[in-house]
Every structure is written in C-alpha cells, then in structure tokens.
Amino acid sequence: MQRILSTQLATTEPGTKVTIAGWIHRRRLLKSVAFLIVRDAAGLSQVVVTDPATREQVERLTEETVVEVTAVVTANEQAPQGVELTSPEILETSRVAVPLPFELHRPALSASLPTQLDHAALALRHPSRAANLRISAAVTRGFRRSLEEQRFVEIHTPKIVESATESGANVFELDYFGRPAYLAQSPQFFKQMMVGVFERVFEVGPVFRAEPSDTARHLAQYTSLDAEMGFIRDHRDVMAALTRTIAGMLGEVTGMIETPGVPDEIPAVHFAEALRIAGAPEDEPDLAPAHERAVGEWALREHGSEFVFVTGYPMRKRPFYTHPDPADPTWSNSFDLLFRGLEIVTGGQRLHRYEDYVAVLGGAGEQGYLDAFRYGMPAHGGWAIGLERFVARLTGAANVREVTAFPRDLHRVAP
Amino acid sequence: MQRILSTQLATTEPGTKVTIAGWIHRRRLLKSVAFLIVRDAAGLSQVVVTDPATREQVERLTEETVVEVTAVVTANEQAPQGVELTSPEILETSRVAVPLPFELHRPALSASLPTQLDHAALALRHPSRAANLRISAAVTRGFRRSLEEQRFVEIHTPKIVESATESGANVFELDYFGRPAYLAQSPQFFKQMMVGVFERVFEVGPVFRAEPSDTARHLAQYTSLDAEMGFIRDHRDVMAALTRTIAGMLGEVTGMIETPGVPDEIPAVHFAEALRIAGAPEDEPDLAPAHERAVGEWALREHGSEFVFVTGYPMRKRPFYTHPDPADPTWSNSFDLLFRGLEIVTGGQRLHRYEDYVAVLGGAGEQGYLDAFRYGMPAHGGWAIGLERFVARLTGAANVREVTAFPRDLHRVAP
Known part of the structure; x- marks a missing residue:
C-alpha cells in the first residue's frame, strides 16, 4: 500500500x-x-x-x-x-537496540549543546532543531528568488585559492598536489570578476575562516550568501538591492516563525554618528558588540526598525578593495547591516579602476584578478550575509551552532 | 537619467x-x-x-x-x-589602456583554452562562454525547484572532514588548527544522516578530488548536485525521482539551447547486459568510456533516448555503503545515468541497518555517521550529478573547463 x-x-x-x-x-x-x-x-x-x-x-x-x-x-x-x-x-x-543518549519527545532537548553536536544525527531529529534548519533552507530560497527577480545570475567559484590575499590571517592551508594553497575566505575576487560578465551575480556557498577564538557567533566554515552588482552610483544602490533581498528572504519564512518587518528604506547612520549613539570614543576604529547592540536599540526606539545600516566605516578598517567616500577618503562607501543589534551583513562599493588597484596593491595583486579591472569594469559593489548568524538572530538561538547541522570550529571537526 | x-x-x-x-x-x-x-x-x-x-x-x-x-x-x-x-x-x-590578449567580438574565441583560462575574467565575457554559465545557473535552479516540489529540503554540510573514509585516495589534506583534516569528496555521509531528519534532502555544493590525471572531464573541484531520500522500496524509486528532476532541470533551459527529451521512464539495462551491448568481456568490473558510448548509442537506436540507466554494478566496484541486490549480492542496487554516452550521475540504494555497517566497516566507522543507523534509519538512496559534466554534455563542450568559470586541476589553482 x-x-x-x-x-x-x-x-x-x-x-x-x-x-x-x-x-x-x-x-x-x-x-x-x-x-x-x-x-x-x-x-x-x-x-x-x-x-x-x-x-x-x-x-x-x-x-x-x-x-x-x-x-x-x-x-x-x-x-x-x-x-x-x-x-x-x-x-x-x-530496529534500535540501544538506549538513546537523550530523549527527543520533550518540547526542548535537555542535552547540552556539546552532547547534541556529538550526536548530531540524532539531535537534529528534534522538531526544534529541525525547524531551525527548515528556516535556513527557506531564507536561502528567498535569497535566490529575490536576486533572480533582480537579474542576478548564480555562479559557482573556487574554494581553493593560490594565495591568502584578502587577509593573511585566519586562513586554512592545504597541500594542493604538492604545493601550498588556501581555502577561500570569501568569493570576493571571483564575484567581482563576474560582474564583468553578468553585471549582477550571486553565490551561496561555504567560506572558511581559521578563527582561533571560540565564540557563540564564529564558525570555521559557514554559509555565505554573496551578491555583487555593477553599474551602481555608489553603495546606496547596493543597500537598496540588499533591502529588497532581505524582505524576500523573510517572505519565505512567513508562517514558520514570527518575522520582523523590513522598512522600504532601512534606517542608516554614518559610522561617526553610530559611535555617538553608542557613547563610544570618537576615535574608535570599529563597532564593538556592545556598540552594535546600542545602535540596534536606537534604531528600534527611533525608527521602529529591527534592522539598521551603519555606513561609512573608516577606510583603515576595511579591506583594500573598498571604495573611499569621494567627499572624505578617511571614510569608505561601505556598510554593515545590523539585525537586532548584531552585524549580519557586510558590504559596500568596491574600487573599479585598474590604477586604483595598482596604487593600493603595488605589484602584489594576482594577475587574474587584476585582469578584470585592466579590461574595463563598471562601478560596482556587493555584500555577504552570514546565513547562520542571520538564522540565529531570526530564531533567537543564542549560539550559531544551534542553527548549523554539523558545525566546524576550533575544537570540532566531526561528525 | x-x-x-x-x-x-x-x-x-x-x-x-x-x-x-x-x-x-x-x-x-x-x-x-x-x-x-x-x-x-x-x-x-x-x-x-x-x-x-x-x-x-x-x-x-x-x-x-x-x-x-x-x-x-x-x-x-x-x-x-x-x-x-x-x-x-x-x-x-x-578606460582600457592596453590591447586585449584576444578579441571578444568574433562568433568564437580564437584563443586556446589555456589562454582563455589564464585570462578568465576577460574570456568569460565572450557570449559563448557566458551562455554556458547561464545554462549552468538555469539547470541548477531547475534541480532545486524540482526537488522542492518533491518535498526535498536543502542542506549545507561540512566541506572539512575528520577522515577520508569514503575513499582514501585522491583526497586533499589540510592543516586544521594544527591537526590533519581533509576536504570532503562528497556530502554522502551527511546527506544520509539528514535522511533521518527530513526524509528527503538535497545539496548543491563544491566537492574536492585530488585527481592526479589531467583529462577533459575531471576537475579538482566541481559542483555536485546531491540528493538523498528515505522510505524507498529500492533504487528504482530513486531513479524515478531522478528522472523527474532531470526533466525539471532541462525544463529551465528551454529556449536557451536545444534540449533532449526525457522519457517518462528512462530505459535501464543491467550492468551484465550493458557489457554484452558494448561487446566487453563479461568479467569486466566497470564500464570503460568506450563501453559507455556504446551503451549510449544502443539506447538512442533502440529506445530513441539520449539518456540510459545502467543498473546493478558489481558490489566490489561500488563504495562500502552500497546496498546489495537482495536476489544476488554479487550485484548492487546501484545505477549510473549516462547522457549521450557519458556517466553524469551515480546513485543507488544505501545500506540502512546498523549491523550491516558494522559488518562492512568493522570498528572503523566514524561514530557520528554510524549514530544515524544505530538510532533507526529507513531504507534510502540517492544520487550525485556532476554539474559541469552535465552542462558540458548538454552544450556539446569537449572539455568541462569550457563550462566552468574558474576551473581547478592538477596544474591550475589560479585565477
């Protein structure tokens, strides 16, 4: 039957x-x-x-x-x-011949998180753990759908790269047919190159960080929801596309979980103003977690929004490909998106002129990457959303490991 | 404006x-x-x-x-x-200040494939190369859509694993916080574990093979379109779901390229019969490329189908988790799908009883993986489609590198 x-x-x-x-x-x-x-x-x-x-x-x-x-x-x-x-x-x-290490039929799993992770194949069967992963699948679908509606084309890029250009630290080295190579920390260079082909591209894929600290929000491998778009005026066009995309992601989980509203225009504050809101010294180079929380509370209080953009981060704290603010090159045309007081997206406008790359990299840039700019590239920018962080924030999970099927970190490489 | x-x-x-x-x-x-x-x-x-x-x-x-x-x-x-x-x-x-290494405006790129790959950022702008990648994006979308219609849930699994269990050879080793770890050759174990959670799962992601041979159809990293489903009778249920999925993938490229018809039931021949069709000795353990081509020609001639399943491969040539044919355990409940004479999908029914895994693995299996079977797993099976091979076959590209944005192989790790 x-x-x-x-x-x-x-x-x-x-x-x-x-x-x-x-x-x-x-x-x-x-x-x-x-x-x-x-x-x-x-x-x-x-x-x-x-x-x-x-x-x-x-x-x-x-x-x-x-x-x-x-x-x-x-x-x-x-x-x-x-x-x-x-x-x-x-x-x-x-048949099951042995007692379970923990019970699955109670509303919440009583086992500690490490025990759950040791027995992931069993723990993920618990409806609460499974529900988080269904939400993860749904927001990923929403990400793709929304971007396809906006003319973005999906790409697949290498996870093995020749050099650790973006940031020398926190990179995994591997033996690539007898020579050293590295796991990609992001698809940044590839998605920029592909702007020259499709103007607008996205990728959903793993990225790798040899993160030496053991926190509730860092993983050695996480899923990055990347997008990059050409023919922009500046970073504000990127923020508008991202806003629409976030709304599309949340649209897919309606009915699965209570979803926050996404304003048509998410409130945005300049970095310098964000420091003032957070009561931080004005020479701070970045926002600490407590500052992010303060800015998140401010946005909710003043604008009724659980999302807030912080723009214009200092150039010295952003990667080499960041486009400076033409009005004051101390600041950059970059942004972070905070959701409930936590940074879940980083993005901005990138350099697009060959001579600008030569100026910041000297002769050190990879030829294949620089080719893209040497042969004509429009003004462009993009973003990367950390899927696990976004879903943790959405579900209220205290630790990204609660919304990751098989997390990888400093201490864990199995199952 | x-x-x-x-x-x-x-x-x-x-x-x-x-x-x-x-x-x-x-x-x-x-x-x-x-x-x-x-x-x-x-x-x-x-x-x-x-x-x-x-x-x-x-x-x-x-x-x-x-x-x-x-x-x-x-x-x-x-x-x-x-x-x-x-x-x-x-x-x-x-502005572009230097001459291009090759022209983009002719109907075909005249540069050799290695030159194109060296200058990928430029070569991919050629309409023919870009079109292949658009087809790749479209079939990937069709894969997901079709599986979501069939109740499959998307998962993201680790690409860094503790041991090279599936096959000791052809694996990349990396330094994982001071200890050895490996790049995953497939999401096989993880998708099986997730059958215990969602019954039906899929993943689109990179897989890694330290392939020492330099051929037109092997890459060190490729995109694997994986699916796994529980509560099956045997591998034929998996073949039916795959047939529907292939039809969904081709449905997405209608109008982009001439698409082959997918029969409601793709013809299937047993491995032993396939050897006879190919005129191969009956003790051959596997189908050589020439044999696959012969079986492909036979299917087109006899059934008018560009697709053909070969089923029942010998157990000794399939991985340890393969389910034997209950009628004759020399053979397996496995299949390959050939498209225009080339294997583009491998799949089958897997072992699902804990004692069967203990019997084949001895004490050597990873605990986290075996947990899934120890705590109750239904009969299940699945498949993996090599995206680049599928698209190469579909577009008539002679080399998988022609349909891959930034291929990785024995000799190439950049750009």
Whole structure:
C-alpha cells in the first residue's frame, strides 16, 4: 500500500485503511490502551493499540525504531489534527537496540549543546532543531528568488585559492598536489570578476575562516550568501538591492516563525554618528558588540526598525578593495547591516579602476584578478550575509551552532 | 537619467532619449559613419556616430572600455532588433589602456583554452562562454525547484572532514588548527544522516578530488548536485525521482539551447547486459568510456533516448555503503545515468541497518555517521550529478573547463 504522510490523515475519509511510516517518537503504555506517536518529515500521528498481541509488540519497541503502520483512519476530537489510527499492523523496518543518549519527545532537548553536536544525527531529529534548519533552507530560497527577480545570475567559484590575499590571517592551508594553497575566505575576487560578465551575480556557498577564538557567533566554515552588482552610483544602490533581498528572504519564512518587518528604506547612520549613539570614543576604529547592540536599540526606539545600516566605516578598517567616500577618503562607501543589534551583513562599493588597484596593491595583486579591472569594469559593489548568524538572530538561538547541522570550529571537526 | 538595458530598446518609442551602459564590444569605423556596438548583460546595442567630435572620441576608444551612452532611439530595419541609437553622447566610465590578449567580438574565441583560462575574467565575457554559465545557473535552479516540489529540503554540510573514509585516495589534506583534516569528496555521509531528519534532502555544493590525471572531464573541484531520500522500496524509486528532476532541470533551459527529451521512464539495462551491448568481456568490473558510448548509442537506436540507466554494478566496484541486490549480492542496487554516452550521475540504494555497517566497516566507522543507523534509519538512496559534466554534455563542450568559470586541476589553482 502506498504510504501517506501524517499531514494527509486529516483529509482522509474516516474508515479508510492507510499506511504511514516514520520513527517512533513516543510510546504511552496505559492500562487498557497504548498510544504510539509516529514522527515523519511532515509531523506526528497517533496510533491507538488495544489488541493484546500488538500491545506486546509495542512494549518491545523502543523510540526511534522505524516502523510502517497500516491502520484505519478514525476521527477523534482529542487527537492531533482530530484524527488517529486504530487497529494497526506494525512492521518494524529498522530496529534500535540501544538506549538513546537523550530523549527527543520533550518540547526542548535537555542535552547540552556539546552532547547534541556529538550526536548530531540524532539531535537534529528534534522538531526544534529541525525547524531551525527548515528556516535556513527557506531564507536561502528567498535569497535566490529575490536576486533572480533582480537579474542576478548564480555562479559557482573556487574554494581553493593560490594565495591568502584578502587577509593573511585566519586562513586554512592545504597541500594542493604538492604545493601550498588556501581555502577561500570569501568569493570576493571571483564575484567581482563576474560582474564583468553578468553585471549582477550571486553565490551561496561555504567560506572558511581559521578563527582561533571560540565564540557563540564564529564558525570555521559557514554559509555565505554573496551578491555583487555593477553599474551602481555608489553603495546606496547596493543597500537598496540588499533591502529588497532581505524582505524576500523573510517572505519565505512567513508562517514558520514570527518575522520582523523590513522598512522600504532601512534606517542608516554614518559610522561617526553610530559611535555617538553608542557613547563610544570618537576615535574608535570599529563597532564593538556592545556598540552594535546600542545602535540596534536606537534604531528600534527611533525608527521602529529591527534592522539598521551603519555606513561609512573608516577606510583603515576595511579591506583594500573598498571604495573611499569621494567627499572624505578617511571614510569608505561601505556598510554593515545590523539585525537586532548584531552585524549580519557586510558590504559596500568596491574600487573599479585598474590604477586604483595598482596604487593600493603595488605589484602584489594576482594577475587574474587584476585582469578584470585592466579590461574595463563598471562601478560596482556587493555584500555577504552570514546565513547562520542571520538564522540565529531570526530564531533567537543564542549560539550559531544551534542553527548549523554539523558545525566546524576550533575544537570540532566531526561528525 | 536612469539606465535601460539593450533588450528594452526595441519596446521604446522611437525618438525617445535614453541612456544605456556597457562595454564597447566592437567599433566599425567607416568613411562617413562609425558604429559602436555596446554589450550589456542582456545583449548588444548599435550606436551610430556621425558627429565629427564624437567620431574623434570613438576613434580613441578601445574595446572593453566601459561607457554610458545617452542617445535617441531610432528605428532601423537593418539594425539588431530593428532599432539603433543616434546622436550619442558617450561618457567613458572605465578606460582600457592596453590591447586585449584576444578579441571578444568574433562568433568564437580564437584563443586556446589555456589562454582563455589564464585570462578568465576577460574570456568569460565572450557570449559563448557566458551562455554556458547561464545554462549552468538555469539547470541548477531547475534541480532545486524540482526537488522542492518533491518535498526535498536543502542542506549545507561540512566541506572539512575528520577522515577520508569514503575513499582514501585522491583526497586533499589540510592543516586544521594544527591537526590533519581533509576536504570532503562528497556530502554522502551527511546527506544520509539528514535522511533521518527530513526524509528527503538535497545539496548543491563544491566537492574536492585530488585527481592526479589531467583529462577533459575531471576537475579538482566541481559542483555536485546531491540528493538523498528515505522510505524507498529500492533504487528504482530513486531513479524515478531522478528522472523527474532531470526533466525539471532541462525544463529551465528551454529556449536557451536545444534540449533532449526525457522519457517518462528512462530505459535501464543491467550492468551484465550493458557489457554484452558494448561487446566487453563479461568479467569486466566497470564500464570503460568506450563501453559507455556504446551503451549510449544502443539506447538512442533502440529506445530513441539520449539518456540510459545502467543498473546493478558489481558490489566490489561500488563504495562500502552500497546496498546489495537482495536476489544476488554479487550485484548492487546501484545505477549510473549516462547522457549521450557519458556517466553524469551515480546513485543507488544505501545500506540502512546498523549491523550491516558494522559488518562492512568493522570498528572503523566514524561514530557520528554510524549514530544515524544505530538510532533507526529507513531504507534510502540517492544520487550525485556532476554539474559541469552535465552542462558540458548538454552544450556539446569537449572539455568541462569550457563550462566552468574558474576551473581547478592538477596544474591550475589560479585565477
């Protein structure tokens, strides 16, 4: 018999015999009746066992055993979705012979985060962990959809690079056919080169940082949602495209989680003003986490927005390809987007003239990268969203590892 | 003035003043008139220059200079799309001071493939190279769309792994915070673990092979289109989902390229039969490229299909997680999909019982991976499509490097 999903039971005619399949989420053995809760990808089903032989079978079964249950759909107002399954035949397709390291059927996982991560294959089955990853999949879909509507073309770029140009530190070195090479810290150079081909490009892919500190918001590998666009006036065109994209990402999770509103124009403050708002000394070169929180609170209070752009970061704190502010080259045409007081996007306008690259790099730039500028490149800019940070902020997770299936960090390279 | 795209000219009222922007694709300097062909992401525009001062300017300009052209839309049946731009003002926004290493305006690039790859930022601007990458983006979109329609959930998995379990050879080693780790050759173990969470999952991501041979179809990094699904009867359910997915991928490139038909049921031959068709000795353990071509020709001749499944490969040639054929464990419940005589997909049913993994791995399996099977896993299987191979076959490219933006191989790690 063709298997149906738990969510299809409510629309099935009572009295129909159906087959469901899934994992035993929970058993409740009462005196005269036993309940079996079966979990599939769509949700939970309640199976009622009264027959003594089947009851005996259910007593032997353990949680997470995979079963196929053929039974009769029966209306019951007290059951989930108003329907349960009666007179079941239960086929055990995959047995579990050992006790679970932690229980999956309670509303929250009681195991510590390290224990969850050690047993990721099991912990991710918990509905709360699985829900975070579904949200992650949905915002990624929204990112792509929104950018495709805006004429961006998807690209795939190398994760193995010849030199650690963007920033010498925090880079993983590998043995590439006997010579050293490095894992890419971002697709920055490649997406800029591809502006010369498609004008607007995006990539969803892993980036790698040999991050030596162990924090709740850093990973050695994370998913970067990158975009880059040409023929802009300045960074404000990039901010407008990003705003539309963030709205598209949140549009995909409507109904899955409470989503914050995205203003048509997200409030923006200059870096110097952000320092004043945060009460920081005016010679601070960057915003510390506490400053970001203060600016986030200000935006919510003054503009009712959970998002706020900080623009014009000092040139000395931004990478070499950053475009200076033409009015005052101390500052840059760059921005960060803060969401609920945390930086989740970095972006800006880039240099686009060959001579500007020669001036900042001397002779040190990679020829292939510089080619793009030597042979004509329009004014352009872009951004990178850290997927895990964005989803952590959206779901209220305290640690990015809670929204990452198999995190990699200073201490963890398995599973 | 707001810039419009080349493709918008044909629907603009003649006599309107507009601004376009792009790269100088070609100049034609005739006696009484000069033509400037401007390329943008959407296509080409023809600009007619008769004014002596502008003509002088055009004579100085070189190909690939980035320009903004403000001019009048004028009907001309002989021009591309029946429209051209007259009385132009030309603003040079990014100059090119050196001759190009090769010309971009001819129908085909005359530069050798290595020269194109050395100057990828320039070569990819050629319409033929760019078109291949647009096709790549479109089939990737079709892959995701089709799988989402079939209830698959997107996942992101680690590219850095603790050990080279799947196959000890051809793996890149890296320094992971002072200890050895490896670049993932596939997301195989992770997608299997995630079947326990979502039943059906997919991933589009880079995979890494330290491929020591230099061929037209191998890369050190390629894009793998992976899927894995649970609650199957056997590999035939996987083949059915894959068939639907391939049709969805080709559906996205309709109008971009001539697409082959995908039969509702792609013809399938058992490995033993495939050897007979190819005239190969019956004890051959695998299909050589010549055998694949012969089977491909047979499928086209006998079934009118450019696709053909070969099933039941010998167990000894498939990875340890492969599920044997229950009727004869010499053979496996696996398949390859050949497209125009080349293997572009590998897939099959996997082992799903914990005791079967213990039997094949002894104590050598990674605990995190084995957890998934210890705690209950349904029968499952999946596949991996090599994106670059698929697109090369689709476009008729002789070398996968022609459809890869920045290929990585034995000899190349830049740009």
